Amino acid sequence: MYKTILVPVDGSAMATKALDSAIALSQTFGASLVTLCVYRHHSPLEASFSMVRAQSESQNRPDDALKSYASEIASAAKERARAAGVADVYGYAKRGQPSRAIVEFSRQHGVDLIVMGARGTGDIEGFLLGSVSYKVSSLASVPCLIVR
Incomplete structure (x- = not known):
């Protein structure tokens, strides 16, 4: 299916x-499983106010640090599967706006x-907007299973 x-x-x-839940479904249907971690792009103004600091010279921008962290999350999920x-x-x-x-x-x-998941690590914007x-399930052209 x-x-x-x-x-x-x-x-x-x-x-x-x-x-x-996705792991169980993958095993049931013999489906491949794809994990995705989306990180938000910081504008130069946002970056100047960011609490994210470089950990090395290769990560001298907040986007680099966020990409590295997102990669770690996606990799950990892949290893769990x-x-x-x-x-x-x-x-x-x-990188991008998560739902889109x-x-x-x-x-x-x-x-x-x-x-x-029904809720993640989103900010106050998620509660207000x-x-x-919810946005993914409204925009997607494929079925969405929301886990609570």
Whole structure:
């Protein structure tokens, strides 16, 4: 039924629950599993106010540090899936506005199902303007499973 399952992850407990559900679905359907961590781009103004500081000379901008952290989250999710027995699993980090980046990624990679947590590590904007999971489920052209 499903060939490729996408699970956006952000390091939150809810994302881990969604990942575990996606792992079970992947094993049930023999589907490949794709983990994706989206990090937000900082404008030069935002970067000047950022609390994120470079850890090395190769990470001299907030975007570099955020990309590195997002890659670690996606990789950890991929390893969790591998440890659970999923053989066909991939991990990606992508810059962008989370809901749009997730939907765009799902279209580009031929995803059949998106599994995500109901709430992640979002900020107050999520409470005021709607959660990422709500936006993704509204914009996506494939089924979305929202895990609580």
